Amino acid sequence: MTMRHTPLSDAARGAWPAYKRDAVGILVVLAGGIAGYFLFPDSLALLTRIVSIALLVLSLDLVVGFCGVATLGHAALYGIGAYAAGIVCLRAGITDPFLLVLIGAAAGAVAGIVMGAVLLRTHGLPQLVLSIAFVQLVQEGANKASAYTGGSDGLAGMMPAPIFGVFAFDLWGRSAYLFAIFLLVVVLMILAIVARSPFAMLCRGAKEDPVRVEALGVAIRPELLRMYAISGAIAGVGGALGMLATQVVGLDGVSFELSANSLVMLALGGVGSLYGALGGTVVFMMVEHMVAAINPFHWMTVIGGLMIGVVLVAPRGLAGAVDDIKRRSETRR
Amino acid sequence: MVTFFSIAVDAVAYGMALFIICIGLSLMMGLMRVVNLAHGAFAMIGGYLASYATMQLGFGYFAGIALAVLGTTLIALPLEPLLYRRIYGKPELMQVLMTVGIAFAAIGIVNYLMGPTLKTIPLPPILATPVDLGFRSIAGHRLFVIASGVVVVAALWIAIEYTTLGVKLRAAIEKPDMARALGVRTSAYFLGCYVVATALAAFGGAVGAEFLPIEPFHALRYIVTFLVVVSVGGAGSILGSLFACLLLGAIDVTGRYLMPDFGNFFFYLCVIVVIFAYPNGLMGRAR
Numbered sequence: 001m002t003m004r005h006t007p008l009s010d011a012a013r014g015a016w017p018a019y020k021r022d023a024v025g026i027l028v029v030l031a032g033g034i035a036g037y038f039l040f041p042d043s044l045a046l047l048t049r050i051v052s053i054a055l056l057v058l059s060l061d062l063v064v065g066f067c068g069v070a071t072l073g074h075a076a077l078y079g080i081g082a083y084a085a086g087i088v089c090l091r092a093g094i095t096d097p098f099l100l101v102l103i104g105a106a107a108g109a110v111a112g113i114v115m116g117a118v119l120l121r122t123h124g125l126p127q128l129v130l131s132i133a134f135v136q137l138v139q140e141g142a143n144k145a146s147a148y149t150g151g152s153d154g155l156a157g158m159m160p161a162p163i164f165g166v167f168a169f170d171l172w173g174r175s176a177y178l179f180a181i182f183l184l185v186v187v188l189m190i191l192a193i194v195a196r197s198p199f200a201m202l203c204r205g206a207k208e209d210p211v212r213v214e215a216l217g218v219a220i221r222p223e224l225l226r227m228y229a230i231s232g233a234i235a236g237v238g239g240a241l242g243m244l245a246t247q248v249v250g251l252d253g254v255s256f257e258l259s260a261n262s263l264v265m266l267a268l269g270g271v272g273s274l275y276g277a278l279g280g281t282v283v284f285m286m287v288e289h290m291v292a293a294i295n296p297f298h299w300m301t302v303i304g305g306l307m308i309g310v311v312l313v314a315p316r317g318l319a320g321a322v323d324d325i326k327r328r329s330e331t332r333r
Numbered sequence: 334m335v336t337f338f339s340i341a342v343d344a345v346a347y348g349m350a351l352f353i354i355c356i357g358l359s360l361m362m363g364l365m366r367v368v369n370l371a372h373g374a375f376a377m378i379g380g381y382l383a384s385y386a387t388m389q390l391g392f393g394y395f396a397g398i399a400l401a402v403l404g405t406t407l408i409a410l411p412l413e414p415l416l417y418r419r420i421y422g423k424p425e426l427m428q429v430l431m432t433v434g435i436a437f438a439a440i441g442i443v444n445y446l447m448g449p450t451l452k453t454i455p456l457p458p459i460l461a462t463p464v465d466l467g468f469r470s471i472a473g474h475r476l477f478v479i480a481s482g483v484v485v486v487a488a489l490w491i492a493i494e495y496t497t498l499g500v501k502l503r504a505a506i507e508k509p510d511m512a513r514a515l516g517v518r519t520s521a522y523f524l525g526c527y528v529v530a531t532a533l534a535a536f537g538g539a540v541g542a543e544f545l546p547i548e549p550f551h552a553l554r555y556i557v558t559f560l561v562v563v564s565v566g567g568a569g570s571i572l573g574s575l576f577a578c579l580l581l582g583a584i585d586v587t588g589r590y591l592m593p594d595f596g597n598f599f600f601y602l603c604v605i606v607v608i609f610a611y612p613n614g615l616m617g618r619a620r
Binding site (some may be wrong): 064070072112115118121122126128129130132133134136137140141144146203256257262263264267271281297298300301303304305306307310311312315 | 363368390416417420423425426428429430431433434435436437438439441444445449510549553557560561563564568576594597601602604605608609612613614
């Protein structure tokens with residue numbers, strides 16, 4: 001995978017300083033999120049779900065875009081975060097939403113380390129199949145451990161406490177949505193720091209040329225495992241958010257389908273770009289929402305065509321296409 | 334003993350049906366290095382065409398299957414220059430995206446044309462009756478599937494081991510650069526390999542409809558199993574695929590008979606253990 005829009009090349013082109021660009025990007029996301037609150041007060045549940053899935057796609061971007069792992073099983077981490085938060089909420093009586101999100105993150109991080117330890121042994125096709133087997137195994141496990149997870153009925157009846165003890169998770173999903181936007185902005189801030197860190201550059205280097213990075217005296221696997229832990233934590237936050245917003249956790253949260261869809265969203269937006277991951281999720285889920293309302297099977301045809309189109313026309317996703325347009329306009333000037 | 338025998342027959346027949354479908358995928362991955370997640374879609378199209386030919390057009394079972402193989406190949410043929418040729422040598426992610434897209438589109442279109450219900454292919458009397466083997470009788474259809482699998486194995490084996498074409502094909506799988514340097518037109522084999530792979534997928538989809546029921550989500554539901562077979566057997570290896578199909582078929586069927594609650598769980602656990610221990614498959618070669 002070629003990676004033309006690395007932070008270094010941006011700096012070399014004399015663009016804005018990195019932190020300024022990040023700050024503007026996050027402010028735009030924040031403004032967009034708040035605008036969504038006022039523009040679509042009737043579909044806040046959908047918007048909250050988009051944010052929740054966006055966290056999954058962002059976390060997927062960390063392992064796919066930064067570490068070059070081929071995975072069709074990333075939803076395992078999302079679902080484990082959701083189940084952990086849900087089970088703790090039901091059984092241990094912890095209902096504080098912030099605490100539940102942290103528990104989801106911790107569970108996701110642990111699961112991420114386990115998954116990374118399994119997947120990072122191989123590359124290419126075997127890795128892809130391992131990831132599928134992993135998510136299927138987790139799903140089967142969740143299905144069988146019905147005493148804890150509710151099996152195929154799912155987990156329901158969680159009663160999260162109001163945020164700060166004031167803003168309850170109401171029927172219209174107002175507080176859930178604002179909570180989601182808050183989490184998204186926090187995660188984006190953390191990721192902006194992570195993505196610019198020497199550690200992330202090292203992971204990218206290991207992805208491009210592992211032999212050379214190892215020759216520099218770096219043990220690659222622990223670094224990639226660390227990235228997998230971060231990724232798992234963020235996926236877990238997304239899962240916990242989904243649990244808080246819907247107060248339901250189902251087997252579809254740990255499915256191959258969700259894993260495949262999140263990979264599609266990432267590729268649609270642009271692998272290796274955080275805002276691309278975000279944009280891909282929004283576009284994908286909006287199209288899904290609109291077309292599926294007409295006929296759920298037309299949706300399959302449309303999204304299939306969209307995926308083929310992305311590969312043929314914009315192999316680097318929306319973010320890559322935007323980059324190309326920007327570059328072209330710059331050379332014209 | 335009776336249980337053991339019927340489990341064994343079912344397992345072998347299921348493994349053979351898997352093999353007929355998977356060997357095409359394995360060859361495509363070994364030769365062309367394409368992760369073709371749309372392979373299940375071609376098997377599904379084969380099943381639907383066979384069902385349509387027998388149920389609606391009134392063809393016989395064997396004619397229906399022949400039509401299904403022919404029809405699927407005709408449908409799949411234009412996709413090679415239009416779509417597949419663009420993803421040869423591209424990163425796995427692009428290949429996954431394109432081929433899952435094809436599978437999604439196939440699901441949507443098939444459901445629009447044929448509806449969401451399960452389709453069947455009625456068996457002719459000769460296959461519907463049990464065959465007496467002397468000491469035990471066995472369902473005729475199972476025997477037919479096993480025989481088809483044996484024929485496919487033998488045909489591929491002879492073609493790949495004992496013909497000039499096969500020698501060049503093996504060369505292209507083992508060391509593509511060197512094969513090209515020696516004048517083997519590897520890209521010319523790609524189209525041929527693709528056609529054989531889809532034809533076999535359609536054949537397997539039609540013949541194995543008893544094991545892998547024909548409905549729109551067939552295209553994605555079993556692709557996981559197919560991928561598992563290929564990566565356990567080793568991409569591009571006939572014997573490896575055969576072995577993996579029989580092994581996984583045995584695990585799957587036995588698990589379903591003896592431990593219906595935990596069958597899939599052990600199936601995926603086995604897969605993880607095998608791939609963890611043999612990243613290139615049981616009979617694959619290190620790249």
